[in-house]
Amino acid sequence: MNKFTLAGAAVIAAAAGAYFLTAGTDPAPDTTTPAEGEAIAAVTLPDTLSPEATMGKRAFEAVCAACHGENAAGKQGYGPPLVHRIYEPSHHGDMAFQMAAQRGVRAHHWPFGDMPPQPGVTRAEVATIVAYIRELQRANGIE
Numbered sequence: 211m212n213k214f215t216l217a218g219a220a221v222i223a224a225a226a227g228a229y230f231l232t233a234g235t236d237p238a239p240d241t242t243t244p245a246e247g248e249a250i251a252a253v254t255l256p257d258t259l260s261p262e263a264t265m266g267k268r269a270f271e272a273v274c275a276a277c278h279g280e281n282a283a284g285k286q287g288y289g290p291p292l293v294h295r296i297y298e299p300s301h302h303g304d305m306a307f308q309m310a311a312q313r314g315v316r317a318h319h320w321p322f323g324d325m326p327p328q329p330g331v332t333r334a335e336v337a338t339i340v341a342y343i344r345e346l347q348r349a350n351g352i353e
């Protein structure tokens with residue numbers, strides 16, 4: 211094999227790798243890239259939040275917003291928007307949120323690295339965070 215066929219094989223391998231990384235049933239993450247630390251999704255806020263979601267918003271802002279951004283709109287370089295079709299209830303049920311907080315998440319949808327476990331929140335607090343995220347999602351047409 212000369213070096214041209216080797217280079218060709220490398221290109222094909224890279225293309226195949228890219229295909230496997232992006233293929234799947236999930237909607238592809240947004241490809242427009244905001245600047246480091248900026249919001250990733252445009253989030254429409256609901257007119258009102260239920261009392262449970264209001265508590266969830268407080269817990270979210272204390273613990274999760276550092277990476278998932280204000281209003282769960284994501285934060286470039288840190289964490290994805292949770293107001294995103296990927297996280298709709300049928301694809302990431304409430305249990306996915308409990309698991310994420312308890313065990314952390316291995317990077318698989320986004321280029322931001324792993325999410326570490328979040329020992330600072332209780333299960334009850336995560337339940338209120340889920341209520342908050344679902345109300346934000348519904349206000350953005352994610353059911």
Ligand code: HEC
Pocket residue numbers: 270273274275276277278288289290302306307310311315316317318319320321322323324325326328331336339
């Ligand atoms: C240190 C940064 C960081 C913090 C703090 C953080 N997350 Fe994450 N989270 C991430 C990253 C990065 C991902 C994306 C992993 C991927 O899919 O590539 C993620 C993914 C998730 C997911 C998707 C899980 C899955 O199964 O794909 C949920 C749900 C989630 N986070 C909820 C939370 C909640 C709730 C909190 C607060 C209690 C929180 N996160 C705090 C960085 C963080």
